[in-house]
Structure formats: structure tokens, C-alpha cells
Amino acid sequence: MLISSLEMDFHAGFSSITGETGSGKSIILGALGLIMGQRADSKAISEGAQKCVIEADFDISLYPLHDLFQENDWDYDPQHCIVRRELSTNGKSRCFVNDTPVTLAQLKQLTAQLIDIHSQHENLLLGANHFQLDVLDTLAQNKAEKEAYKSAYDAFRKAQSHYNTLREIIEKQKTDADYIRFQFNQLHEAHLQADEENELENQLNIMEHTEEIKTSLAQIVDLFENDEQGILSRMKFSANLLNRTVTHYAELQNDAERLESAYIELKDLADGLADRFERMDFDPQQLQYLQDRYNLLNTLMQKHNVRSTRELIALYEQYDRQLQNIDNADEAIEEARKQMEQARQVMLQAARALSETRQKAVQPIELRLVEQLRALGIQHPQFQVQLSPLEHPQESGMDEVTFLFAANKNQTLRNVAEVASGGEIARLMLCFKALLAEKQALPTIIFDEIDTGVSGEVANNIAHIMQQMGTHMQVLAITHLPQIAAKGNTHYKVYKKDTEERTETFIKQLTPDERIREIAQMLSGASITEAALENARMLLDAKE
Numbered sequence: 001m002l003i004s005s006l007e008m009d010f011h012a013g014f015s016s017i018t019g020e021t022g023s024g025k026s027i028i029l030g031a032l033g034l035i036m037g038q039r040a041d042s043k044a045i046s047e048g049a050q051k052c053v054i055e056a057d058f059d060i061s062l063y064p065l066h067d068l069f070q071e072n073d074w075d076y077d078p079q080h081c082i083v084r085r086e087l088s089t090n091g092k093s094r095c096f097v098n099d100t101p102v103t104l105a106q107l108k109q110l111t112a113q114l115i116d117i118h119s120q121h122e123n124l125l126l127g128a129n130h131f132q133l134d135v136l137d138t139l140a141q142n143k144a145e146k147e148a149y150k151s152a153y154d155a156f157r158k159a160q161s162h163y164n165t166l167r168e169i170i171e172k173q174k175t176d177a178d179y180i181r182f183q184f185n186q187l188h189e190a191h192l193q194a195d196e197e198n199e200l201e202n203q204l205n206i207m208e209h210t211e212e213i214k215t216s217l218a219q220i221v222d223l224f225e226n227d228e229q230g231i232l233s234r235m236k237f238s239a240n241l242l243n244r245t246v247t248h249y250a251e252l253q254n255d256a257e258r259l260e261s262a263y264i265e266l267k268d269l270a271d272g273l274a275d276r277f278e279r280m281d282f283d284p285q286q287l288q289y290l291q292d293r294y295n296l297l298n299t300l301m302q303k304h305n306v307r308s309t310r311e312l313i314a315l316y317e318q319y320d321r322q323l324q325n326i327d328n329a330d331e332a333i334e335e336a337r338k339q340m341e342q343a344r345q346v347m348l349q350a351a352r353a354l355s356e357t358r359q360k361a362v363q364p365i366e367l368r369l370v371e372q373l374r375a376l377g378i379q380h381p382q383f384q385v386q387l388s389p390l391e392h393p394q395e396s397g398m399d400e401v402t403f404l405f406a407a408n409k410n411q412t413l414r415n416v417a418e419v420a421s422g423g424e425i426a427r428l429m430l431c432f433k434a435l436l437a438e439k440q441a442l443p444t445i446i447f448d449e450i451d452t453g454v455s456g457e458v459a460n461n462i463a464h465i466m467q468q469m470g471t472h473m474q475v476l477a478i479t480h481l482p483q484i485a486a487k488g489n490t491h492y493k494v495y496k497k498d499t500e501e502r503t504e505t506f507i508k509q510l511t512p513d514e515r516i517r518e519i520a521q522m523l524s525g526a527s528i529t530e531a532a533l534e535n536a537r538m539l540l541d542a543k544e
Contacts, residue, residue: 002046003027003505008492010444014470016488017478017507018518023494024505025478029117029448032056034085036115037108040093055084058114062441065113074100083111116443118429118450133401135432136385138439140361142354149350149397152343156393159343163336170329177326183304184319187312190300194310197301200294207290210282217277224270232270235263351398358387358399365435372431372465377458378424380409426450427462434465437472445469447477451484463487482522486539491515516540 003024019025031054034040045052061078069076075098084096085107095107102110137146173180206213224231242256297309304315325332362385373381384404390397404413407424416428430450436442451462463484469475470489479485491510496503510518516536517528524532 002502004046006505006507008507009509010474010476010492011490012470012474013489014467014475014477014487015490015492016485017476017492017494018480018485018522019494021480023496025494027505028494028507029446029478032115032117032446034087035083035107036111036117037095037104040085040087040091045087045089050089052087053084054086055082057082058444060114063113065110068110072097072100072102072106074098074102081114083107083114112443114443116433116445118426118433118445118447129401130396132403133396133399135436136358136361136365136401138436139365140357141439142357142361145350145354145357146397149347149354150395152347152350153393153395156340156343156347159336159340163333163340166336167333170325170333173322173326174329177323180319180322180326184316184323187300187316187319190296190312192297192309192313192316194313196309197294197297200290200297204287204290204294207282207287210280214277214280217273217280221270221274221277224266225274232263232267235259235266239263347393348398351393354397355387355389355399358397358401362387368435369428369431372434373427375458375461376427376431376465377454377461378407378427380407382406382411382413384413430462430465434469437469442473444474444476447475447479449478449480451477451479451481455481459483480522482519482536482539485522486519486536486542491518493518512540 006028008028017025017028034054035056058081059079060081065081066076066078077098080098082096082098084099086094086096088094093104095102095104097107097110222230226233239256239259242252242259246252246256297312300312301307301309304312306312306315365385366383369383370381373383382405386402386404388400388402390400403416405416405424405428406413416425427450430447433442433445447466451459454462459481460483463481464487466475466477466484467487477484477488485491492507493510493514494505494507496505498504516533519536519539520528520532523535
């Protein structure tokens, strides 16, 4: 069987899907599985085709998915969330959300919140503690209490982490206290000044070249102030000569003034250099001090692996803070302990409030489950929600929840995953999902022949539960039972048909008359009798 092209438009509420064994219902489920990120197989591609495309259009307006779309930078359209998966003959698979390429993990993350394929083998999930706790919280409608506890839990963990980290740091610092104090004292005694090494280097350079500098200054001063050949005496003579000439040539006045000004400037320069010469003196003791100081700073910088006195000062301040922490360690640890204990009390109070909401929900859940299980053919069901306090707080609270179940009278209650058969656990899951559907927006649920092995009144009750679920959500049921098929608001038939080239699978929404004949055929087999038609009409009339 193959599908060349197939388009289905599923309506809101409860829809039933029927078809003969081998008609291709599994292919349709397989297509939905691919949309949910299940492993792709190139065998899904028709012979001669290059690729297979599966596309689903979801209305997600009731689901809290806006943040997920924003985090992944997907286009958000609450009325039309289009998920597409393409399989190529080379084995490659591509996934898209609103035409944006996504990874397989992202596809699974999204579609897990949009589709739930429920089968009679779905038992592992019910036995998981996290699932049981999620079910209880959803039915308890305790979102506000859960958020309050989560906030208090996070605050406690933060305070606890701060306390433990502070203790570890201070314990280590206490171990290293002598070393830290020695380093601190050494830096303290050095009386560090920012950028002092640069000034020392300049002073050392001058001191080490004093004689050379004095000789140069003496020569310069002599060149300026020599009585006969000096620069100043010659400039003075030139200035006087130019001033006398001005009386005969007035245009030289500006030049004379400039020369006079230059003479004054050079005279001042010469006086300054002479003064520096007189004040410069070589002091061996000062030189030794500068060298010792410079060597000390370089030794400290090398020792602490830094490159400046500024970094030494920063290290000195760090040691100072560490010593203060050590000296005030007991007070700091006690303050951190008090803050942790306060946060713990707030968390415990929030945990008690959360536990109360869960405890209040236990009895109504137990009563509803037992009532529904009886209606589904388990004659003497026992169901109990066991809440046990945890010794240590968890992110989900301080309760451990266990679903206990027994299918027979006077049977010892045990963990549901340990005692329920496949059929029993499928009915339990059906009951749970029926309860959950009343409290929150669930994904579209597809029931895959969970009615196997039941008939009569039990089948009718299963159909009634699905019908009730359909008032809150979209429910699809693949079934072989006429009682369930008749309860659907809409009815789809999967069938195969021979074309010129091959046998293909099709699906169609049945008209009222077609629906009567389909249910009549499910009742009587290949030969449809008038009695079967009348019975089909009665079943359809009874669905209301």
C-alpha cells in the first residue's frame, strides 16, 4: 500500500477513525510519528519518488508556547503553526517550523506538546514518579503554590551555596593565613606608591650620569657666556649694532626688536642651565638608596609575577581583604548561616502549603479513578495516592508520590507499574488523561486501538470517556468497535483502493449516510443487514 498524496482536516472534539485491518491506518500513524521526530526510514518514500513530505498545521493558541518560539527565533502564528518534515531517498531528513529549519531535537520538543499517541502499551510513563507527581499537581491546580515553592527553593539553594562557598574559602584562607599575613606585611613595609618605579628609573638615570651631564652643562654655559666668543656677547653686540642702524633705516625696527627678544630668551636659558649646573651634585648615598629601592620594587614585582607597582598595590589590597575576612570569619559565617536558615524556613513553609494542596486533591482523585475504572470493566479496583515526605527538599517539593493499585478485592495495593497488566494500565492512563483534560490544555490525543479485548458496556463507557474528553480538547480514536466509532462528532474511514498503477491508501470524512453503513458493516461484517443498519442508527442517535 502507498500514499501518493493525502490531506486530512481533523475537526475539534472527538473523532473516530475506522477501517479494515491492513487498510493503512498504521501508515497514517507513522506519518504523525515522523512529525513527532521519530526515526525516519527511506522505505516511507514511494518507489520512484525523490522525497516524502509530511506537513501538519496546528492551532496552538491555547498552549503556552510563545516563549519557546521566541527562544528559538521562530515565526509565531498561534492559529497556524506549520510543522513539516522532508525525507530524501539518500536517508537525509529535514525539519521545519513555519518554514524555519529546525533540529530534530527542537522538533521533538515542540510536537511533544502538540500530539500524544496513546496506545495500550503505554505503561512505562504511568510508573514514573515525575509523571505521577505532575498528574497530581495538575489535578490539584496548585500552580501558584508550585511557583512560590520554586522561588523559595531557589533562594534557599542560593543561600546554601553562598554559605558553603564562604566556609570553604575561609577555611582555605585560614590554612594559608600565615603565608597571606607574611606577604601582606612585606608589601605593607614597602610603602608602595603608584608608578614609583618610573620615577626611580628617571632619578637613577640622572644620578648615574651626573658627571657627564655636568660636563655638558659647563660647556654649554661657557659657549653662551664667554666674554669674547660667547653666544650672548656676540648677540648683544649684534643687537646694539642693529639698534644704531635703525636710526638710519626704520624698516629694521622689527628685526631689532626680534633680536633683542631672542637675546633675552637665550640669556634666561643660559642662567637656568648655569643654575642647574650649580645645583647638580653627585651623592653616593642617594644613589645607593635609589638603587636599593628600585631593586626592592623589581624583586617584589618578579616575586608576585606582576609588572607595576599599581598591580602590587592591588595585590596588597587583596591580601588586606583576605586578612579582614579571616579576622571576621566567624561573624561572616554566622551571618551567612542565619540567612540560609531564614531561606530554609521560608522554603519549608512554602513546601507545607504545596503539600496541603496535593493532600486535598488525593481523595477526589481516588474516588474518580475508582468510579471510572469500574465503568471500564475492572470490577473491584482499588486505587490510592500515597504521599510520603522527603528527607531533603527537591525542586518539585518535599513530597514523594506513588500511585498504588490493585485490580481485585482484598488484593494488596502495590506500585501501579508493578501490578497492572497492559490492558489495565491503558485504562488507567485513559482515566488520568480524562481527568487532566478538564484541568489543562492537553495535546491532541490519538488513541490507537486501546479498546482491544473489550466489548459491550465497557466499550460504551470507554467511548463515553473519550466523548467527554472531546469537549475539552481534540481526540482521535482508531477503533474497530462500533460503540466507540458511533460516539465521535466526526467519523473518518481509512480504505485502500486499486489504481491503474498500484494499491493506494485513502482517508475520507464520512457523510451521515456513509457513517450509518460503516457502523452497520462493523456490526454485521461484509453483509450489511437491515437490522445492522437500524442498530447503527440507534448507536448514532445514542451518542447525543
